[in-house]
Amino acid sequence: MMSLFWIVIRQLAEIEAMATSKKVITREEWEKKLNDVKIRKEDMNKLVMNFLVTEGYVDAAEKFQMESGTEPDIDLATITDRMAVKKAVQCGNVEDAIEKVNDLNPEILDTNPQLFFHLQQQRFIELIRNGKVEEALEFAQEELAPRGEENQSFLEELERTVALLAFEDVSNCPVGGLLDISQRLKTASEVNAAILTSQSREKDPKLPSLLKMLLWAQNQLDEKAVYPRINDLSTAMLEDPAV
Numbered sequence: 001m002m003s004l005f006w007i008v009i010r011q012l013a014e015i016e017a018m019a020t021s022k023k024v025i026t027r028e029e030w031e032k033k034l035n036d037v038k039i040r041k042e043d044m045n046k047l048v049m050n051f052l053v054t055e056g057y058v059d060a061a062e063k064f065q066m067e068s069g070t071e072p073d074i075d076l077a078t079i080t081d082r083m084a085v086k087k088a089v090q091c092g093n094v095e096d097a098i099e100k101v102n103d104l105n106p107e108i109l110d111t112n113p114q115l116f117f118h119l120q121q122q123r124f125i126e127l128i129r130n131g132k133v134e135e136a137l138e139f140a141q142e143e144l145a146p147r148g149e150e151n152q153s154f155l156e157e158l159e160r161t162v163a164l165l166a167f168e169d170v171s172n173c174p175v176g177g178l179l180d181i182s183q184r185l186k187t188a189s190e191v192n193a194a195i196l197t198s199q200s201r202e203k204d205p206k207l208p209s210l211l212k213m214l215l216w217a218q219n220q221l222d223e224k225a226v227y228p229r230i231n232d233l234s235t236a237m238l239e240d241p242a243v
Contacts, residue, residue, distance in 0.1 A: 025227035027240055045070040047207050054196065054205040056083040074201070082195045089188035094123040101191065108198050115194050117147045117154050121161050122187045125178050128164045137165060 052061040088097035127136035167173035193203035228238040
């Protein structure tokens with residue numbers, strides 16, 4: 001994957017100097033270029049370990065460490081507390097998650113009002129999900145509304161969230177998407193990133209960023225050449241160009 005990215009970038013540079021008509025690159029030419037680029041296995045292993053550690057897959061990281069000999073750049077035991085917070089949010093136990101974050105580092109929420117608002121927003125959503133409408137209304141008045149008054153940037157999200165109170169069938173209302181599991185996952189990822197930042201670590205793994213760069217490079221090359229490209233990142237299979 002990394003070798004393909006660098007091949008695409010190099011090919012872009014070569015084609016820039018050529019005529020405006022698209023160059024046709026055969027599979028044989030493309031695979032030869034790929035084979036000419038050497039990527040160290042150690043570097044690939046570090047990318048995998050970085051992904052496992054950042055996303056919190058402790059068991060997988062330990063197994064990968066044993067099988068590949070790749071040492072993580074962090075004590076894997078420290079990941080457990082971070083994953084407990086993330087799992088609590090994913091399960092809808094937001095109060096428990098807030099307590100766990102404060103146990104880890106109280107400054108995380110003290111210095112990140114947006115994150116705290118999103119956690120409180122998720123608490124409200126969970127009350128609605130569990131049919132506790134009166135409790136949700138009280139919570140909105142006491143906790144969410146003051147946040148909107150303190151920070152105008154929260155108002156749009158606040159109005160959209162509180163709108164859940166206006167519908168009897170919240171699952172089919174215009175803002176029903178807030179009840180999707182994807183909303184929990186979004187909040188959990190935000191908390192995970194904040195904890196990583198507080199630990200002076202990168203909040204995003206390197207591997208997805210490389211994949212985004214690959215897609216960008218292919219899109220740039222599409223304007224100048226016809227070549228075997230990857231259309232399905234899950235298989236990374238090269239597909240022959242349509243000439």
